[in-house]
């Protein structure tokens with residue numbers, strides 16, 4: 001099963017989650033400037049909330065790589081607002097990409113706010129999430 005991890009980050013929080021997932025699954029995480037070279041049966045797309053929404057580059061990545069995404073799994077952080085899931089869902093529906101109803105979300109630090117996050121517990125939780133999602137697919 002081909003599992004791929006891509007991320008978009010401005011301040012490093014999302015990269016930590018992406019690298020934790022990749023480490024757990026024994027693969028490499030790449031940022032979204034790297035297009036998908038082959039079809040990902042499962043794509044963990046790690047992204048975050050900026051100005052109350054998902055970044056436009058993340059939406060463009062989905063549109064550009066839609067033929068190579070089997071199942072999109074959203075992983076996001078935010079300092080205040082909830083996850084990017086609803087916005088990612090809109091673009092996934094528009095582009096005909098299958099989006100998992102399972103998602104991972106945790107708090108991400110913004111300057112002094114939530115300064116320890118993602119913390120060790122968040123990292124352990126995202127690793128468990130990655131195992132669960134990929135394990136479910138194997139069943």
Ligand SMILES: Cc1cc2nc3c(=O)[nH]c(=O)nc-3n(C[C@H](O)[C@H](O)[C@H](O)COP(=O)(O)O)c2cc1C
Pocket residue numbers: 008009010011012013014015048049050051052053077078079080081082107108109110
């Ligand atoms: C330019 C900018 C805008 C942000 N806007 C929001 C926002 O509207 N709502 C929110 O909850 N968090 C907001 N945040 C906080 C980020 O969602 C949070 O810090 C996230 O973990 C950043 O991920 P990153 O480190 O991977 O870039 C913003 C952060 C930045 C840098």
